Amino acid sequence: MRLSKIAAAAAVLLVGAVSANAQEVRIGVCTPVIDASVGAPFAAATEFGWFSERGISVKVLPLAGSTDCVLAVATDKVKAALVAPESVALMATKGTKIQIFYTVFNRNMFGIAVPKDSPIKSYADLKDKRIGVVSMSSVGVVIARAALESTGLNPDTDAKIVVSGPPVQSNVLLKSGQIDALSQWDMFYEILTSIGLPMRKLMDPGIDDFPSNGFATISSVIEKDGDVLAAIGRGYAMGTLYMMERPEEAARLFFKHNPDKLAPGLSLDENVARSLPAMRAASRLRALADGQKQWGYSDPKKYQNYIDWLAKHGTPIAKVQSQEIINNSLLDKINSFDPKAVTNAR
Incomplete structure (x- = not known):
């Protein structure tokens, strides 16, 4: 199916706070179905204004997989996408320079x-x-x-x-x-x-120690629109921390902002309870790695180990170096928030 048809058919999840002056930003996620484990950080960032206070609103576009996500990035269908590193490395072999500017999952999922x-x-x-x-x-x-x-x-x-x-x-x-x-x-x-x-x-x-999905975009966009990307990463990091500390409340916010995601025939409490196992699994993967001080950090060694493993077992990315596909230049802006204010948000 062509990317445009997938995008048109997919239900767009609006998670940006309504603001007349906010810049709307489209973000791709590489799954055709968005559940609370994916959407709760966005919902929390919406509820508490963590996107809008940096001048953006966010639309999340579900796509069929990482290949569709990197194509959406490459063709400017989305500003950034939550993609697997394999797809970014494969694009590098074709001459398209996409970089991960925020590693979301620090462990292999x-x-x-x-x-x-x-x-x-x-x-x-x-x-x-x-x-x-x-x-x-x-x-x-x-x-x-x-x-x-x-x-x-x-x-x-x-x-x-x-x-x-x-x-x-x-x-x-x-x-x-x-x-x-x-x-x-x-x-x-x-x-x-x-x-x-x-x-x-x-x-x-x-x-087990390989990184998984992260926010990625064209490298030139990181240079040109770094503040927008940092706003995405900052709001998402805050939403992630909130979900980790208060998973039930985060699940309720997800369904508040996305009532169409409620399973028919189940109460809100039942939908929340059903969502918690996947949310907790996601939180374990999103947690800061040992010694990691900043949300979103991409470890060059871990990425290179993963690239080498994939190349060894048949993926045609042997010549790709980890520094080609990661970029940590926005981390100071992404981490410019008070964790206590996040966990105490009401």
């Missing part, structure tokens, strides 16, 4: 998982199995192929990667045996667990 009682115990057990991804443009495809390569399997012939869609659809396909495993992310697996299908990630300690 991607990986292959199976139902808790599945006989599959390792990557090697995936031979002749079907692995579901949210879309063929998602980073789950890259991760699945690399995982298969790492155990000596041919991702083109020894397993099948198929689209299994959002959690509800994936739940049906797993329970019916139409797929055997998923290549998704931790919050996705928490949602499946919360609706009655406990999931178990296949252990791979070697990838």
